[in-house]
Amino acid sequence: MLSKLSKMTPLKQTLIRLLARPSAVVAALLPSRRSIRVMRRLNRIILSAPQLLAIAQKIEEQAPCRVLIFGVGHDSLFWHRLNRNGRTVFLEDDEGWLRKVTAKVKNLQAYAVGYDTEQKDWQRYLGNPALLVMDLPLPVTERPWDLILVDGPAGWCDNAPGRMKSIYLAHQLVKPGGDVFVHDCEREVEEAFCERFLGRENLIREIAAPQGLLRHYRILSPGPKRPPTN
Numbered sequence: 001m002l003s004k005l006s007k008m009t010p011l012k013q014t015l016i017r018l019l020a021r022p023s024a025v026v027a028a029l030l031p032s033r034r035s036i037r038v039m040r041r042l043n044r045i046i047l048s049a050p051q052l053l054a055i056a057q058k059i060e061e062q063a064p065c066r067v068l069i070f071g072v073g074h075d076s077l078f079w080h081r082l083n084r085n086g087r088t089v090f091l092e093d094d095e096g097w098l099r100k101v102t103a104k105v106k107n108l109q110a111y112a113v114g115y116d117t118e119q120k121d122w123q124r125y126l127g128n129p130a131l132l133v134m135d136l137p138l139p140v141t142e143r144p145w146d147l148i149l150v151d152g153p154a155g156w157c158d159n160a161p162g163r164m165k166s167i168y169l170a171h172q173l174v175k176p177g178g179d180v181f182v183h184d185c186e187r188e189v190e191e192a193f194c195e196r197f198l199g200r201e202n203l204i205r206e207i208a209a210p211q212g213l214l215r216h217y218r219i220l221s222p223g224p225k226r227p228p229t230n
């Protein structure tokens with residue numbers, strides 16, 4: 001995406017930069033298929049337009065509501081604006097990236113967290129949920145969340161933190177009957193942790209895209225999950 005932008009004429013690049021923010025504001029006010037498609041392209045968002053729309057519709061149905069998002073990105077302004085008068089909180093482990101995003105999006109409620117995991121050790125964590133517990137800021141743990149989006153931390157190589165903790169925590173922190181969306185579920189680790197902690201029985205829908213499969217779960221019984229009996 002970035003290389004695409006650098007291949008454009010300077011005028012086109014300037015136009016895209018000028019329109020990126022307003023397009024996110026408009027899409028958050030009127031989240032339609034079209035406004036989201038435009039906003040996604042101008043902001044170089046990785047989630048696909050149908051994936052963004054599916055999550056946005058769930059937020060709109062419940063707004064103002066409580067939304068927790070693992071990972072900040074070019075979509076953060078959109079989520080922040082969409083949940084008008086609600087509470088939208090972001091968790092991010094990459095401090096440089098967090099500074100970059102929060103410098104652009106004023107009043108974003110985002111916290112730096114440390115996962116202390118490496119993706120290559122994922123099988124050890126799968127069998128030992130006690131290792132997945134972590135300290136979180138009080139505003140994250142004091143009340144359950146209506147909707148949680150897991151699109152972080154990075155999980156694209158062995159020494160990335162991986163999403164073992166964020167998927168586990170989503171199950172702990174969502175309200176009974178709340179929605180959990182997880183991106184990149186075509187990957188081995190996301191797939192294994194979703195199966196183990198979110199459960200196939202809670203899976204509502206999958207939305208495929210060239211850059212990652214999104215799964216939508218409705219969690220009727222959040223909190224501690226027993227190991228499978230077989």
Ligand SMILES: C[S@@+](CC[C@H](N)C(=O)[O-])C[C@H]1O[C@@H](n2cnc3c(N)ncnc32)[C@H](O)[C@@H]1O
Binds near residue numbers: 046072073074092
């Ligand atoms: C997988 S990206 C997805 C962001 C957004 N939801 C989207 O669809 O565009 C989110 C994670 O990637 C990591 N990351 C680091 N540098 C990044 C960058 N330059 N752009 C995007 N994500 C970055 C961050 O730690 C962040 O938690």
